[in-house]
Amino acid sequence: MNFDFSDDARALQDSARRFFDEKAGPTAARRVMNGDAPYDETLWQGAAGLGLTGIRIPEEFGGVGLGAEEACLMAEEIGRSLAPAPLISTMLFTEALLIAGSRAQQERWLPGIADGSIIGCVGWGEERSQIPTSMPDTRLGKSGVNGIKCPVADAVSAHVAAITVAGDDGPALALLDLAQDAAAVEPVETLDLVRPHARISCRDAQAEAMGGTDAFQDFLDRAAVLLSFEAIGTQDAAMAMAVDYAKERVAFGQRIGRYQGVKHKAADMYVKQQLARAHAMHGAWAFQAGAPELRQAAAAARTASLDALTYTAEENVQMHGGIGFTWESDCQFYYRRARAISAALGSRGFWSDRLVRALEQRNRMAA
Template sequence: MNFDFSDDAKALGEQARKLFADKAGTTAARAAMAPGAPAFDAALWAEVANLGWTAARVPEAHGGLGLTAEESCMLAEAAGAHLAVVPLVSVLLATEALLLAGTEAQQAKWLPGIADGSVIAVPAWNEPGAVNPGVLAVSASGNALSGVKSPVPDLPGAHLAIVAAAGPDGPSLWLVDLAGANVETVETLDLVRRHGRLTLSNTAAEPLGDASHYQQWLDRAAVILAWEAIGTASSAMNMTVEYAKTRVAFGQTIGRYQGVKHKCADMFIKIELARAHALHGVAMIGSDGPELRQAAAAARVASIDAATYCGEEAVQLHGGIGFTWESDCQFYYRRARAISASLSGRVWWADRLVRALELRNRAAA
C-alpha cells in the first residue's frame, strides 16, 4: 500500500502553504491577539472559500469538490504551519462528521453552505475539566441538550456546532444551530485562535448518527488534527534551526554546539515519526481500513509529542529572547498546547492505542 499523498493532494498543499505564507503567519497572528480583533480574518476566509478549500470534502451533489481525506490533511498542515487566523481546521473536522453520520436531509441542509464558506461549522467536544471523550457532562433529553461546552475553538463567529453529548448508548454527536444560542468568547492560552463557551439549556438539537459514528469520527478527527500539529511543529523547528544558524555566542554560531544540534535533530525525528503515523492514518481513512483506530491513536500521540517538544525547545533554544512577548516563539508553544488539549490529551489517546493493539493481537491469535 502506498502511504504517500497523491500528486493532486501535494499540489493543493503547496498552494495552501503559499497563500498562508503570504497572508497569514506570525505577523497576522500578532495582529489577531490585539484587543477587539475580529474572531477570524474575514478577507482570508473569503479567499479560502473562493479557492474551494472549504468545499474540499463536500460531495459534488452538495456543491463541493468531492475530494479525499488527503486534501483535508494537506490543508490542515498548511493552516497549522502558518497559524492561519481562519476556522478552516474546525470546518474540515465538522465536515467529516456530517459526511460520516449525516442523513441526506442533514447534508443537504448544511453542506452547501459549508462548501461556499457562508456556514462555519465547528466541533464542540471540550467541557470544563473534561479529559475523557467517553465521559461527558452535556446530556440529551429528547431532542434537546443541556450543559456547557468550553473552550470550543473557533466558536465565536460560527453558525453550527457539532456537539458531543452523553447518551444511553454512549456519547454521540448532535447538530446545534447557533442562531440565538448562548455563545460567549473565552480567553485561552492560544491568544490567536478565538475560543468560546457554548451554554446549552434545553437547547434544541438534532442527532447526528449514533454512538458508533462518534467513535469513528474521533479517529478521523485525530488524523486531521495530527496534520495540523505536524505543521505547527515543523514551523517551530524551522524557526529554531534558522536562529541557530545565525545566533553567535562565544565566537561561533550556536548551531555548531553539539547540545543545540542534538535538540534540533530530536525535533526532526519526532516530526518525521508523527508524519509516518499520520500517513498511515490517512491511508486507513481512504481505504476504510481495519487499522484506522490504532493508526489514528498513534498519529495523535506522536503529533502531540512532536508539537509539544518543538514548541518548548523553540523557546528554550532562543534563550532569553524566546521567553519575551516580542518573540514569535510563543505562537507555536501556545498553539501546540491548544492542539494537545483540543480532543483530549496524550494519556487518553495512548490508552486508546494500547486497547486497539490488544484487539488486533487478540484477533490475530
C-alpha cells in the same frame, strides 16, 4: 505498501502553501491577536474562494469532493501557517456531518460551508470531564438539549456546532444551531490567543441527533488524523524557526548551531517529526481507505504528533534564549498552539491508552 500522497494531492498542497504563505503566518496571527476580530475575514473568504473550505464536501453540495489525503495535507498547511481563521474547526465539523449527519442536515449546512457563508465547530469538553469518550452530562431530550460545552474552539465565530450528548451506550453527536437564544455563546480565555475559544451553554436548545456512539467513535479517529497533520505542520514551522535562529545567532564568537548541545536538540526535533509523519501518513491511508486499522493508526498518529509538537515548541523557546520568552517574539505562537492542539481532542494519555486498546483488540483478533 506505499503510503505516500498522490501527485495531485501534493500539487494541491503546494497551491495551498503559496496561498497561506502570502495571507497567513505569524504576522497575520499577531494582527488577529492584537485586534478585536475573532478571525481574519479576508483569509477565510480567500480560502473559501479557492475551494479550501469545501475540500471534503461532495460536489452535489457545492464542494470539491476530494478525499482524506487532500484534507490531511490541507490541515498540515493550516498548522504550518498558524492560519488565524476557523478552518480546522470547520473541517472537523464537516467530517462529523459527513459521518453522522442525515441527508437533510447535509443539504442544509454543507453548501454554506463550501461557499464560506457558514462556519462550524465541534464541542465535546465539559467541566467534569475532559475525556472525549466519557459519558457527557449534556442531554438531548424532548424539550431540547441541556448542558455546557467548554472550551469550544472558534465557537464565537461559528453558526453551527456538532456537540456530544449522552447516548444509549456512550457519547453521540448532536447538531446545534448557534443562532438561537437558548444556545448562549460566551468567550473564555485560553492559552491560544489567536484561535478564540468559548463556552456554549444550552438550556432547552433545539438540536438534532446525529448518528450514535459508533459514529462518534469513527469521527474521533478521523479527527485525530486531521489534527495530527495540523500538529506536524505547526511543528515543522517551529523547527524551521529554531534552526534558522541557530544558524544566525552568535554567542562566544561562533554561531550557536555549531555547539553540540544545540545540534542534538535540532536533530531530536527532526527525528520526532519523521516518526510522527510516518504514523500520520499511515493514518491518512487508513482514513482514505476506510481500513479496519484506522483506530490504531489514528491513535499512533495523534500520540506521535503531540510528542513532536510539544518538544519542538518548547525547545524553540529555549533555543532563542531570553528573547524567546518575550511578547515580541513569534515563539509564543507555536507554543500556545501546541498547548491548544494537545487539548483539542483529549490528552496524550487518553490517546496512548486508546492505542494500547486498539493493539490489544488487533492481537485478539489475530490469535
